[in-house]
Amino acid sequence: MAYQDIQGVRVWGQPDTGALAQAVTCSETGQAIQTLLMADHHKGYSQPIGGVVVYDGQISPSGVGYDIACGNKAVRTNLLATDIKPQLAGIMDRIARKISFGIGRVNSEKVDHELFDDPDWAVYGAVGKQEHDKLKTLARDQLGTVGSGNHFVDLFEEPATGRLWVANHFGSRGFGHKTASGFINLAAGRSFLANAPGEKMDQAPVLLQLDSELGDMYYRAMKLAGRYAYAGRDYVIEQVLAVLGAEADMEVHNHHNFAWKEQHEGRETVVVRKGATPSAPGQIGFIGGSMGDISVIVRGKDTAENRAAFYSTVHGAGRVMSRTQAAGKMNWKTRTRSGGQITTEQMLRAVEAFGVELRGAGTDESPFVYRKLQDVLDAHAETIEVLHVLKPIGVCMAGADEFDPYKD
Incomplete structure (x- = not known):
């Protein structure tokens, strides 16, 4: 087996101390059956990114996280890359104009x-008319927008x-x-739309009994x-295919922030994956690298180790440097950063050397x-x-220095 068992947590790759401590807290809370860290793990809010917690009859809203159903869709087109490379700069300009990137953006074309x-x-509606109407309006306005952070539309x-x-990466938005x-x-006993204090990085997970009214809701x-x-x-893939004048002949589509009811070890479980891709035997998935790396x-294989996972x-790939470490601390009044370890010039040189036409990104x-x-x-x-x-x-x-209220 390629994983280590550390304090009851199955760990692939090199253990990160902070993420491991979070995983141990998850394993000791509620009806957790098993907690795991994938090789791309790092600290998150309550449940680490790259963390998996398997529950008996419970579900965790904090474990799934704030970007519910964040995931990827990738399609293979009927074109060769050489068909578009001479026009690549113009194509990327059109994609940047066509697709709405950034936090809080609404789609200019209502879907x-x-x-x-x-x-x-x-x-x-059961929570309240105001809540129903507000969230449904927000969902209508933002359908087909991408957001910021590490969310992308890429050509490969x-x-x-x-x-x-063509591939993209984003979730359920606002x-x-x-x-x-x-x-x-x-x-926590607050109203649905209350101004919450926000989760602390290392707090225990919020758990709901799946058979309770709130858990079912x-x-x-x-x-x-x-x-x-x-x-x-x-929708976004369709928009990009239209820009390219291409058709898809294969697609891969999966979430990696979600909870699934699954049979494991002879019983029904709830598997909460935050920044982890399902890999049942034969299941196809997309795994993205950085803008200067492969995807x-x-x-999934039918192996004892995959069952253990x-x-x-x-x-x-998993972060090794926080956003603030990389880009510096942001002063939102002056919209200037200070103290970052990575310069824009370094980033642009790296992606140019890798042969990437870049739009946006910090x-x-x-x-x-x-x-x-x-x-x-x-490691897997x-x-x-x-x-x-x-x-x-x-x-x-999205462009550099977008304010991102989404926590994972």
Whole structure:
């Protein structure tokens, strides 16, 4: 087995002291069956990023996190990368104009979707009319927008075949964030839309009994946010394919901030993955590297180690430097930063050397702040196999110094 058992936590890769302490707290709270850290783990809010907690009959709104159903969609197109490389700069300009990036942005093109007739909106109606109307309006306005932080729209070349791929990374936007904070509020006895004090990094997870009224309401709301995230990622991919004049002939689509009811070791469990990709035998997933590194399409293996991982793997390369360390401390009044370890010039040189046409992004998303993806993949070699290796040629993100209220 490639993992270590440390204080009852199964750890892949090199243990991070802060994340391990959070995982131990999770393992000692409530009805946790097993806690795991994937090789890309680092500290998060309450449950670490790259952390997996398996529960008996409980679900954790703080474990799933504020960006419910954050995930990736990737499609292989009918084009070769060489078909677009001569026009790549112009194509990236059009993608940056076409797709709405940034926090709090609304889509300039209102998207009608059957999702808004979903019966699970009744969950919010049960909380209150104001809550229902506010969240549904926010969801309508933001459907098909990408957000900031590490969320992206990328173009990739598959070196083995020359094929052009398109991928994106984002979740349920402000709708998911307000859903998470709302249920954390309700669990603490506050009103859904109250100004919450916010979670502390190392506090114990917020837990709900799945068979309770509040637990069932959160589970339904979370699944609705999951369908919303899928719809948003579908819409953005369609927009990029239209810019390219391309069609998709293969797609991969998965969440990595979510909770699933799954059978493990002969019983039903709730598996809460925060920054971790499901990897059941035969299941296909996308794992993204930094803007100066490969990304991959993987498939779960039928092995004892994958069973020991509760069919979970990494979701990315994992941060080794915080946003503030990389970019410096932000003064929002003057909109200036100070004390960052990475300069814009360093970042631009690195991505240019890697052959990437970059739009947006700050130094807190530069290649220097992430592990090398191959290192974390190697740690999980017994649980997943790599099917496609993808090299980024175009990366589009929100601009530098966007205020990001989303916590994971």
